[in-house]
Amino acid sequence: MVDRPDGDHPRPSTGGDRAEGGEGAPETKPALAARLERLGASLEAHRSEVAAAKAKGRPSGFGQAIKIASEFVAGIVVGAALGWGIDRALGTSPWALIVFLLLGFAAGVLNVLRAEGKVADAGARLRAAGAEKSRSPSEPSDE
Amino acid sequence: MAADKVDPIHQFQITKLVPIHVGHVDLSFTNSSLFMAATVIVATLFLVFASSGRSLVPGRWQLVAEMSYSFVANTLRDAAGKAGMQFFPMVFSLFMFVLVANLLGMIPYFFTITSHIIVTFCLAMLVIGTVVVFGIWKHGFHFFGLFVPQGVPMALVPLVTMIEVISFLSRPISLSVRLFANMLAGHITLKVFAGFVVTLSAAGAVGVAGSILPLAMAVALTALEFLVAFLQAYVFTVLTCMYLNDAIHPGH
Numbered sequence: 001m002v003d004r005p006d007g008d009h010p011r012p013s014t015g016g017d018r019a020e021g022g023e024g025a026p027e028t029k030p031a032l033a034a035r036l037e038r039l040g041a042s043l044e045a046h047r048s049e050v051a052a053a054k055a056k057g058r059p060s061g062f063g064q065a066i067k068i069a070s071e072f073v074a075g076i077v078v079g080a081a082l083g084w085g086i087d088r089a090l091g092t093s094p095w096a097l098i099v100f101l102l103l104g105f106a107a108g109v110l111n112v113l114r115a116e117g118k119v120a121d122a123g124a125r126l127r128a129a130g131a132e133k134s135r136s137p138s139e140p141s142d143e
Numbered sequence: 144m145a146a147d148k149v150d151p152i153h154q155f156q157i158t159k160l161v162p163i164h165v166g167h168v169d170l171s172f173t174n175s176s177l178f179m180a181a182t183v184i185v186a187t188l189f190l191v192f193a194s195s196g197r198s199l200v201p202g203r204w205q206l207v208a209e210m211s212y213s214f215v216a217n218t219l220r221d222a223a224g225k226a227g228m229q230f231f232p233m234v235f236s237l238f239m240f241v242l243v244a245n246l247l248g249m250i251p252y253f254f255t256i257t258s259h260i261i262v263t264f265c266l267a268m269l270v271i272g273t274v275v276v277f278g279i280w281k282h283g284f285h286f287f288g289l290f291v292p293q294g295v296p297m298a299l300v301p302l303v304t305m306i307e308v309i310s311f312l313s314r315p316i317s318l319s320v321r322l323f324a325n326m327l328a329g330h331i332t333l334k335v336f337a338g339f340v341v342t343l344s345a346a347g348a349v350g351v352a353g354s355i356l357p358l359a360m361a362v363a364l365t366a367l368e369f370l371v372a373f374l375q376a377y378v379f380t381v382l383t384c385m386y387l388n389d390a391i392h393p394g395h
Contacts, residue, residue, distance in 0.1 A: 074313035
């Protein structure tokens with residue numbers, strides 16, 4: 001749905017062009033080249049338009065809400081579960097739960113920021129840092 | 144009886160079709176199992192039937208099958224690069240399963256398996272399990288470098304690493320909750336508005352006239368739900384590809 005606009009776009013465009021040139025004699029080479037160029041340009045415009053729409057393409061508000069909420073809650077749930085499990089295993093009753101709940105809260109906020117693109121993904125950041133390092137070894141990796 | 148019809152949760156009830164007990168484990172064949180099997184059969188039949196022609200100029204069915212194939216292939220290649228294509232069978236199967244399950248759920252009286260969190264959670268665990276196993280198998284201990292960010296003061300590294308680990312562990316939960324919550328909420332909303340039509344039209348002529356509004360809403364929601372069915376299958380696939388990317392390239 002989001003993808004594959006290329007399949008249906010060229011058809012109306014060529015159709016329009018054919019109707020334009022259809023009345024005249026067989027097309028000359030420059031006319032053909034111009035037509036090709038026009039077609040290429042319109043295709044390019046359409047592609048960039050679609051790419052832009054995809055880039056800013058916000059899903060519906062409800063979808064957005066569920067996405068953010070699930071990211072946030074998931075961090076807290078995992079933190080609480082980890083803390084509870086550690087407490088049970090080691091008998092340190094409330095302490096691990098307290099600490100991991102707070103850590104889970106931080107992880108939830110991190111998840112949300114990451115989902116919103118405010119913080120780079122861990123893998124992407126590492127890759128960027130690695131590329132940076134291989135390019136200029138003396139430079140410390142940027143924050 | 145009447146209350147039962149308007150109950151918006153009733154559609155998610157699990158019923159045992161063939162009770163099977165192995166020891167103390169209940170392995171009954173439920174309506175959920177039935178629709179999972181139906182999903183697999185429908186997806187398989189669709190792809191086999193659509194690709195059986197193998198014509199150079201694809202027909203309608205073949206075109207749909209090829210579009211879904213190249214759609215998933217492009218998504219995977221964009222997110223995980225060429226090395227990600229070794230996971231294509233898994234990602235495509237997941238996409239088709241979720242998509243067909245969502246769409247089957249749109250048929251009246253059909254059970255929506257993706258509206259149960261245990262189903263979506265199993266799918267998400269399959270993805271994360273693959274990521275972890277493949278990441279460790281391919282990169283060994285280096286895979287855990289994913290959790291240790293660079294350029295952080297030494298004193299903060301343990302704390303930040305813990306947060307990163309929890310963030311990683313929360314991925315299957317957010318992945319499964321997103322699919323499950325969308326399907327659950329959508330189907331409940333649809334049922335509630337459809338229920339308004341029934342209860343309103345029981346209240347005489349004025350009610351019948353008034354029930355046009357929720358009816359229009361139900362029609363619009365049905366269209367929205369079809370969109371959500373596609374969108375959530377797509378989102379699940381995209382996130383799967385992104386997580387697989389972490390397993391393939393966990394930082395150099």
